[in-house]
């Protein structure tokens with residue numbers, strides 16, 4: 128049983144991913160932007176955060192940097208519609224080694240989540 | 250012994266003149282202003298000789314003569330009449346009145362003195378009793394008794410007739426001269442006017458027309474018609490060859506030599522020397538090459554004039570005439586004027602076409618700049634739009650995947666979910682393309698061989714090419730040249746171009762790829778030309794093919810982004826790309842990339 132936080136400003140995506148990951152028998156919660164996500168992390172302590180990059184109020188990269196500083200133990204998977212190398216590089220230097228591109232390939236995402244959790248939970 | 254001469258003359262100046270003349274010869278002169286005064290003085294002075302004018306007041310020369318001759322005391326004094334009028338009338342009348350001799354006015358001094366001397370000689374002879382004759386002659390149906398010696402009469406009459414016929418001849422001659430001069434003048438004026446008109450026309454043509462053919466044709470025709478030259482040809486110098494560009498022929502036959510090398514024949518000689526050349530008889534000139542033609546056309550004389558502009562020979566004006574003919578200074582000058590006109594026209598046309606070329610080049614560059622600007626503005630917009638589209642597409646995609654997972658294989662739901670997913674992928678592809686072409690970042694740079702990139706594409710597309718029955722020709726092989734840039738991006742450029750070519754040849758065909766290196770504007774370029782034998786690109790479509798979303802392909806095949814992306818990539822590499830599509834010849838895309846300058 129792991130706790131997964133899905134952060135995306137698009138409600139349709141958020142609820143979809145929450146549902147799908149719940150099917151994998153995980154505890155899943157959602158947040159609409161980086162700020163909300165950081166609040167939630169403090170109290171709820173997720174093992175894994177799925178983080179969209181483009182979001183209002185606080186975007187994914189800013190949230191990622193904060194997470195890396197405050198909660199290095201939490202695994203992060205970035206989601207991005209930007210396929211170019213520049214964005215990829217930036218996320219990697221900010222400490223996220225995994226990312227999926229939109230439109231998200233569901234199978235690939237599930238596989239990635241499972242392997243990450245094995246890393247985190249041991 | 251001093252001889253005494255009486256001069257009857259009413260004009261004081263003429264009287265004085267005669268007196269001086271005679272006195273200088275040692276005669277004594279008595280003057281009388283008319284016949285009456287003369288008669289008195291004859292009686293008083295008894296002169297040895299009388300010289301009398303005819304027309305005088307109170308008593309004229311004839312009356313005076315009769316009076317002298319009818320008087321026994323004076324009738325032996327010889328009397329000379331000064332006759333003014335031409336023709337024998339006055340002489341005959343003088344004879345009737347008894348005059349002994351005649352001198353026609355105006356007279357030469359020597360002639361008069363000679364006459365006077367002769368008369369005195371005769372007088373001497375008579376006084377010695379030698380001569381005394383009366384002659385009867387018939388003149389005009391009248392019988393005349395003349396008391397003077399025969400010889401003199403005959404002499405006199407002859408001289409009179411001679412005079413008359415000479416005068417007549419002179420008159421006729423003068424008249425003929427006058428007539429021919431008038432005629433000449435007229436034709437000279439006509440000629441001049443025609444030449445002037447032609448020159449004015451040539452100058453006007455020059456001023457108003459930049460069409461070389463038109464001007465040259467005009468020049469050769471004007472020269473031919475105006476100067477009556479059988480064949481006029483305007484040759485233009487192209488490298489080492491003279492090419493006939495305009496000709497005039499009186500007989501409508503064609504000039505023999507359509508091309509001449511510099512130095513060949515007389516025309517070639519003119520081009521080589523830059524000097525005007527006149528040949529009196531071409532058949533006798535060893536340089537002349539077209540002997541058969543000259544013989545057939547009866548060509549004799551030839552003038553070749555260099556067409557020179559600012560010292561440079563641009564061509565030759567050749568003028569060949571039937572038969573032998575020389576040209577006047579005026580005609581030569583006119584020919585030179587025509588040659589100058591032609592040279593000016595050539596120079597103008599050359600300047601003009603150079604101007605047009607650079608104008609064309611400028612326009613091409615300007616179009617490229619406009620296109621680049623348009624693309625970059627569009628790119629920014631498109632990138633934003635693409636991003637916005639990707640999110641909803643992502644959502645649709647996610648749900649489609651869920652439906653896929655939940656539906657049984659082969660069910661209608663599954664098929665429908667697959668259609669949704671496929672189209673989401675298509676949207677994604679479009680958005681990718683949009684963002685790629687709008688990406689402003691410089692390409693990843695490393696030296697690579699574009700030739701290799703093309704080779705890679707051909708391999709990737711091998712199957713498609715075979716299937717489409719496309720034959721690929723590479724000339725002259727794809728080369729080793731290296732450029733700076735992003736090989737992957739360049740592969741995409743070539744993939745686009747080759748795929749488009751394949752699409753344009755649904756029935757199959759040939760794709761020719763020619764790569765080369767060239768130097769332009771001081772830079773070295775690698776260039777590849779992709780020519781297909783497909784349907785080509787209509788003229789009105791050509792300016793739009795690089796626009797994003799411009800496509801002529803069906804919905805599910807074309808995105809209209811391929812060439813936009815291609816253009817963006819080539820641009821980012823500092824290169825240029827453009828398309829040409831001559832009617833019925835398929836399309837050619839030309840890619841130029843800057844070569845590394847060693």
Ligand SMILES: Nc1ncnc2c1ncn2[C@@H]1O[C@H](COP(=O)(O)OP(=O)(O)O)[C@@H](O)[C@H]1O
Pocket residue numbers: 745749750751753781783784785786794795799800801802806807808809810811812813836
């Ligand atoms: N080789 C070619 N021959 C004829 N037409 C061409 C060729 N290449 C491109 N075009 C024209 O240019 C248009 C735009 O091409 P492109 O930007 O690659 O988009 P797409 O291929 O998706 O239509 C094509 O739809 C076609 O009309």
